[in-house]
């Protein structure tokens with residue numbers, strides 16, 4: 001169920017970064033102590049009994065709640081980053097964006113076959129970036145994967161969920 005308090009505190013920025021995009025600015029949720037607490041506590045309730053051992057945050061807005069949730073779950077936190085940012089050996093996954101190709105990376109020693117992994121990002125639009133992150137995490141052959149977003153965009157013909165064909169469970173706190 002949508003949390004009215006979170007909805008009220010989420011800033012919408014029209015025409016950012018390009019005309020026509022309604023940008024959901026989670027910085028207004030992150031800066032508000034009550035919103036941040038609601039988000040982390042709600043996610044903790046969803047995932048506390050799933051045996052999560054690693055939370056993977058997607059650069060960069062996925063780092064904020066991802067790390068707080070990992071702490072609360074007693075799990076480790078892993079950064080999924082843009083190319084060239086991680087200093088040690090990495091695994092990579094490339095994917096197509098609207099304009100051209102993009103690549104993401106995770107350290108090769110960040111996840112192992114005993115891990116139960118929760119991937120987290122702030123927002124689901126087309127699902128392209130999270131699908132790439134999921135494919136990357138699956139290279140590590142973890143026991144199980146889960147996916148979470150704070151916000152799921154459901155309008156304008158978007159159906160980001162549909163790109164995830166396997167049995168990975170997806171949760172979102174706000175559907176807009």
Ligand code: AMP
Pocket residue numbers: 021022023024025058061121122123124125126127128129130160
């Ligand atoms: P996608 O790969 O299309 O699901 O896009 C998701 C990523 O792009 C997330 O990391 C979001 O932070 C960002 N994003 C895409 N659309 C929006 C939007 N309307 N408002 C805020 N962030 C967005």
